[in-house]
Each structure stands twice: as structure tokens, then as C-alpha cells.
Amino acid sequence: xxxxxxxxxxxxxxxxxxxxxxxxxxxxxxxxxxxxxxxxxxxxxxxxxxxxxxxxxxxxxxxxxxxxxxxxxxxxxxxxxxxxxxxxxxxxxxxxxxxxxxxxxxxxxxxxxxxxxxxxxxxxxxxxxxxxxxxxxxxxxxxxxxxxxxxxxxxxxxxxxxxxxxxxxxxxxxxx
Amino acid sequence: xxxxxxxxxxxxxxxxxxxxxxxxxxxxxxxxxxxxxxxxxxxxxxxxxxxxxxxxxxxxxxxxxxxxxxxxxxxxxxxxxxxxxxxxxxxxxxxxxxxxxxxxxxxxxxxxxxxxxxxxxxxxxxxxxxxxxxxxxxxxxxxxxxxxxxxxxxxxxxxxxxxxxxxxxxxxxxxxxxxxxxxxxxxxxxxxxxxxxxxxxxxxxxxxxxxxxxxxxxxxxxxxxxxxxxxxxxxxxxxxxxxxxxxxxxxxxxxxxxxxxxxxxxxxxxxxxxxxxxxxxxxxxxxxxxxxxxxxxxxxxxxxxxxxxxxxxxxxxxxxxx
Numbered sequence: 001x002x003x004x005x006x007x008x009x010x011x012x013x014x015x016x017x018x019x020x021x022x023x024x025x026x027x028x029x030x031x032x033x034x035x036x037x038x039x040x041x042x043x044x045x046x047x048x049x050x051x052x053x054x055x056x057x058x059x060x061x062x063x064x065x066x067x068x069x070x071x072x073x074x075x076x077x078x079x080x081x082x083x084x085x086x087x088x089x090x091x092x093x094x095x096x097x098x099x100x101x102x103x104x105x106x107x108x109x110x111x112x113x114x115x116x117x118x119x120x121x122x123x124x125x126x127x128x129x130x131x132x133x134x135x136x137x138x139x140x141x142x143x144x145x146x147x148x149x150x151x152x153x154x155x156x157x158x159x160x161x162x163x164x165x166x167x168x169x170x171x172x173x174x175x176x
Numbered sequence: 177x178x179x180x181x182x183x184x185x186x187x188x189x190x191x192x193x194x195x196x197x198x199x200x201x202x203x204x205x206x207x208x209x210x211x212x213x214x215x216x217x218x219x220x221x222x223x224x225x226x227x228x229x230x231x232x233x234x235x236x237x238x239x240x241x242x243x244x245x246x247x248x249x250x251x252x253x254x255x256x257x258x259x260x261x262x263x264x265x266x267x268x269x270x271x272x273x274x275x276x277x278x279x280x281x282x283x284x285x286x287x288x289x290x291x292x293x294x295x296x297x298x299x300x301x302x303x304x305x306x307x308x309x310x311x312x313x314x315x316x317x318x319x320x321x322x323x324x325x326x327x328x329x330x331x332x333x334x335x336x337x338x339x340x341x342x343x344x345x346x347x348x349x350x351x352x353x354x355x356x357x358x359x360x361x362x363x364x365x366x367x368x369x370x371x372x373x374x375x376x377x378x379x380x381x382x383x384x385x386x387x388x389x390x391x392x393x394x395x396x397x398x399x400x401x402x403x404x405x406x407x408x409x410x411x412x413x414x415x416x417x418x419x420x421x422x423x424x425x426x427x428x429x430x431x432x433x434x435x436x437x438x439x440x441x442x443x444x445x446x447x448x449x450x451x452x453x454x455x456x457x458x459x460x461x462x463x464x465x466x467x468x469x470x471x472x473x474x475x476x477x478x479x480x481x482x483x484x485x486x487x488x489x490x491x492x493x494x495x496x497x498x
């Protein structure tokens with residue numbers, strides 16, 4: 001299968017200032033800048049975001065509990081350490097969410113560092129991604145990117161009181 | 177075949193019996209199957225078929241309503257319709273992404289659609305001839321889609337199920353804006369009432385066909401239900417839809433185009449007359465009222481976007497050099 005597609009970017013979204021960053025889906029784009037614009041169009045058509053991240057899909061390293069149980073623990077190699085964001089998926093239906101960050105010299109050792117740093121977390125799988133691979137929405141652009149959706153209340157199903165409208169119709173029918 | 181035990185099925189599908197048994201046990205425990213997990217080739221094939229058809233339906237589904245954006249009767253209705261059509265584009269994206277997690281590429285899925293090889297929901301091959309059709313599509317067509325999608329939100333494949341949860345939330349806005357429109361017009365001027373009656377008359381039967389053939393004639397249902405992709409049959413979903421819609425449409429004073437429609441006290445179900453399956457198969461095979469027009473519009477849109485894709489790729493290449 002020849003792959004002439006644009007690269008895949010993972011999209012992460014933060015719904016409120018006190019909410020964790022969660023994985024939402026993917027977009028295809030020729031570069032991170034357009035990935036960000038695509039992500040905004042696809043995932044933020046409703047007022048549920050204060051920040052968006054896009055990360056090249058191949059920059060994310062995944063380790064499941066099953067894989068961890070099988071693998072021998074890799075020791076921390078001596079080498080140049082960089083910062084990684086740590087994510088975990090905690091339930092079958094849940095989205096992967098941010099746990100914290102660690103410094104490590106490889107993705108494999110970053111997972112080990114995460115297990116040591118967050119002993120009370122037991123995700124079904126871990127994701128680690130180098131902070132340098134993440135492109136984040138600019139806080140100065142948050143208003144133009146996310147605020148407009150807040151006033152489009154007609155996208156909310158609660159705007160349409162069809163249940164009470166039907167009840168009124170039936171009551172009218174009974175009287176008539 | 178799919179009522180058979182796991183060993184027989186493993187032989188027929190040429191799968192490892194132990195792996196297949198473990199896989200089916202996971203589904204029985206209510207676990208979600210995720211992209212990297214082992215799955216039978218037939219499970220993967222069926223999911224790619226369903227999810228890509230579903231994605232195509234969202235994309236082609238933009239066309240019948242999109243035609244009315246410039247003709248909406250008020251600014252409010254125009255904003256609603258714009259947002260709705262934009263949602264359908266987004267739903268297509270979520271679904272293509274879900275299919276990609278199974279190894280299908282965007283390119284081959286789009287090619288299959290543009291070459292006329294891929295199916296999409298037959299309902300979008302009917303014309304929207306009056307403004308009230310947008311209300312009928314919202315209440316009937318999106319209402320029928322929601323029943324199917326609510327079931328799929330519980331399906332055994334994780335990415336498909338998560339995409340469906342999101343889509344269902346947004347589709348409820350689509351359904352309710354349509355229902356609101358039909359209720360209001362059904363109580364409006366004589367011209368509005370006639371327009372609504374005409375729209376429901378034309379969309380009623382095609383909507384009932386959306387649930388697919390009767391269970392006895394539905395070749396994929398067995399395996400889809402066995403592996404937790406579908407948890408209810410076409411006829412079950414169709415009956416639930418009919419039971420929901422008939423009393424509400426009648427309360428609006430709308431007459432349904434079915435002389436055989438009656439309430440069956442014994443089963444507490446509304447019973448319709450026979451569905452014209454010849455029409456269903458004809459539309460599905462490409463001979464519906466608008467098939468050619470829809471495909472022409474899709475190909476045109478794809479061709480019109482070519483320069484945008486080229487420009488974006490050239491810009492990315494240039495930025496990398498700098």
C-alpha cells in the first residue's frame with residue numbers, strides 16, 4: 001500500500017482552565033500549522049476548548065499494561081535527557097488524559113520514569129511524547145479560535161423545546 | 177453460520193481457534209477492542225466497510241441540505257443549517273479517522289467513493305424540493321440515524337464507539353431543529369401546512385428503508401451481532417422508530433402515506449404496509465432520483481479543492497526548507 005497521504009497528527013484538547021488535556025482524535029495535514037487549523041475546524045465547533053495541541057502521531061510512544069508485564073524493565077540509559085508529557089488511558093470508554101511530565105533519555109525510559117513518578121496511577125496504557133513535538137494553540141489567539149463558538153447557542157439541542165411543544169399540541173387536540 | 181460454535185467459525189474464517197475464543201470472550205465481558213489488539217480479519221473487514229460507508233454518508237449528506245443554505249427563510253434558519261452541514265463534514269472526518277485506525281487509508285476510501293464503488297446511505301439520493309424537506313430530514317432522517325448511532329455508540333470497537341458518542345450528541349441538535357420546524361409549520365398557514373404534509377409524504381418511506389433490509393434478507397447482520405458491532409437488528413430499530421414517530425406526526429395533524437398503517441393492540445406496535453424494496457435496491461444500485469447528481473457534485477468538489485491541497489503541500493515543503 002503506497003502511502004501518499006499527509007502525515008497524521010494527534011489532536012489534544014483542554015476543555016477548561018482546570019481540566020486535564022485529553023486526546024480527541026486525529027487530523028491529516030501537511031504541517032503542524034495546518035494541523036492546528038484542521039483540528040480547530042473538526043473538533044471545536046462547539047464551545048468546549050481553551051487550548052488545542054497537535055502532535056505528529058509517530059512522536060507518541062505507547063505502552064500497554066500487557067506489554068509492560070511482558071517486557072523487562074529498561075534501565076535509564078545515560079544520555080541526553082528531554083522532557084516528556086505523560087498521558088494515561090484509564091477506562092475502555094475514556095479518552096487518554098494528561099497525567100504530568102517527566103525527564104528521560106528515551107521514550108521507553110520515560111514510561112519507567114512515569115511509573116515511578118506517579119505510583120498511584122494505574123492506566124490501561126501509557127503514552128509519552130516529547131514536549132518539543134507538541135504544537136500548542138497560542139494563548140493570545142484563544143479568543144479568535146475558541147470564543148466564537150460560545151455564542152452559537154443554536155447548536156445546543158436544549159434550544160429546541162420539542163418535548164413541551166409536542167405536549168401542548170396533544171393538550172390542544174384533547175380540548176378540540 | 178454465526179450461531180455456530182467458535183471452533184467451526186475459526187475453521188471457516190481460517191483463524192486461530194484460541195485467539196478467536198479469547199477475542200469473543202473479551203467482547204462478552206464488554207471490553208472494547210482497540211486498534212493494536214488482535215482481531216479476526218473478517219471483523220476488520222466488516223468494520224472498514226461499515227465505518228467508511230458511514231463516513232461517505234455524512235459527506236454526501238451535506239449535499240441535499242447544503243443546496244438550501246442560500247435560500248433559508250430567515251437568518252436564524254440559515255445559521256442553523258450552516259452549523260448542521262458543518263457538523264456533517266466534521267462527522268465524516270471523525271469516521272474516516274476511525275476507519276484509518278483499522279489500516280484503511282483516506283486515499284483509498286475517497287477513491288472508492290469518487291469511483292462510485294463505495295456505498296453510502298440511499299436516503300441522500302432523493303431531492304430536496306421544498307424548504308420543508310430540511311425539517312423532514314432533521315426529524316425523520318436524522319432521527320432514524322440517531323437510533324442506529326446510539327446502538328453503534330455501544331459497539332465493541334473502541335474508536336468507532338467513541339466517534340459515535342460524539343456524533344450522537346451533535347445529531348440531537350439536528351433532529352430537534354427539524355422537529356421544531358415541522359411542528360411550527362404544521363400549525364402555521366395553509367401553505368406551510370401543505371408544504372409540511374408534502375415533505376413528510378415524500379420522506380416517510382425512504383426513511384423507513386434507511387434501516388436496511390428485513391432481518392431475513394440482511395446478509396451481514398449475523399456476524400455483526402455476534403461480534404458486538406451491532407446489538408440490535410434492522411427490524412427492531414425500524415419498529416422503534418415507527419412507534420416513536422407515528423403518534424408525534426399524527427399529533428401535528430400530518431397524514432402518513434400508508435393506508436395499511438394501524439396500531440396493533442396485542443404487540444403495542446404500529447404496523448406499516450409493505451416497504452417497496454425494489455425502490456430501495458434500485459436507489460442503492462445507483463438508479464435513485466439524484467445518484468448521478470450527488471456523485472457529480474462530490475467529484476466536482478474534490479477537483480475544486482485540488483489547488484488548495486497543492487498549495488498547502490507546497491507551503492509545508494517551503495517552510496521545512498527555511
